[in-house]
Amino acid sequence: MIKAVNISRNFGGNGLRSTDISLEKGGFIGVSGASGCGKSTLLNIITGMLRPDSGTVIIDGEDIFKLSSAARTALRAGKIGYIMQGSVLLGELTVLENIILPARIAGRSPDRAKAEMLCRKLGIDNVINSYPSDISGGEYRRTMLARILFADTPILIADEPTSNLDEESASIVRSMIKEVHDKGVSIIAATHDSELLSLADRVIQLQPLR
Ligand SMILES: Nc1ncnc2c1ncn2[C@@H]1O[C@H](COP(=O)(O)OP(=O)(O)OP(=O)(O)O)[C@@H](O)[C@H]1O
Numbered sequence: 001m002i003k004a005v006n007i008s009r010n011f012g013g014n015g016l017r018s019t020d021i022s023l024e025k026g027g028f029i030g031v032s033g034a035s036g037c038g039k040s041t042l043l044n045i046i047t048g049m050l051r052p053d054s055g056t057v058i059i060d061g062e063d064i065f066k067l068s069s070a071a072r073t074a075l076r077a078g079k080i081g082y083i084m085q086g087s088v089l090l091g092e093l094t095v096l097e098n099i100i101l102p103a104r105i106a107g108r109s110p111d112r113a114k115a116e117m118l119c120r121k122l123g124i125d126n127v128i129n130s131y132p133s134d135i136s137g138g139e140y141r142r143t144m145l146a147r148i149l150f151a152d153t154p155i156l157i158a159d160e161p162t163s164n165l166d167e168e169s170a171s172i173v174r175s176m177i178k179e180v181h182d183k184g185v186s187i188i189a190a191t192h193d194s195e196l197l198s199l200a201d202r203v204i205q206l207q208p209l210r
Pocket residue numbers: 011014015016033034035036037038039040041042
């Protein structure tokens with residue numbers, strides 16, 4: 001589904017060393033490595049958010065950096081749910097409205113019952129009508145996961161999905177990731193969480209650029 005060959009990116013001596021990664025349908029790849037070794041850079045490149053200095057990224061047969069920026073964005077929106085580091089909820093929308101927002105933007109009529117079911121599974125149904133400023137950090141992160149899962153993309157890319165979460169929230173997030181993998185979603189997760197890594201079929205260990 002994703003095949004990246006020889007991708008690298010140098011930020012003045014830091015960044016991502018030349019790396020290959022290949023995600024098969026239904027696969028689950030864990031990406032580990034010390035802080036600063038380029039995990040987020042790798043995920044940003046394979047999702048088409050960041051152009052590499054070298055290498056190619058093929059998603060379902062498309063060489064994504066040969067596409068126009070608009071075509072690349074459309075490809076990502078249709079195929080990849082990306083839990084990015086530092087992504088945020090919109091403060092003026094409730095938890096539920098945030099979860100269904102991408103479907104609205106895509107012009108689809110959102111299935112509220114499905115969103116509510118996801119919230120129940122993630123243990124955030126009690127805050128469904130709350131605003132992001134009024135929920136805990138763990139509820140916030142689980143809402144972002146719900147927003148990604150709601151889109152039902154065939155690929156899930158997650159950057160540190162369990163970091164800075166209390167153990168209960170982290171455990172819920174791991175279970176949901178396992179559940180979507182069991183349903184056939186292909187996953188790449190960058191993480192320091194050994195329990196999450198243990199769910200992966202394969203772990204890639206990145207080495208620092210210097
Ligand atoms: N836009 C940027 N401009 C300059 N340097 C950058 C940029 N993005 C990343 N870097 C540098 O590249 C290196 C790799 O960063 P990256 O965020 O990919 O690491 P990481 O492995 O995800 O780290 P962590 O585990 O701490 O999240 C770091 O030294 C970082 O400071």
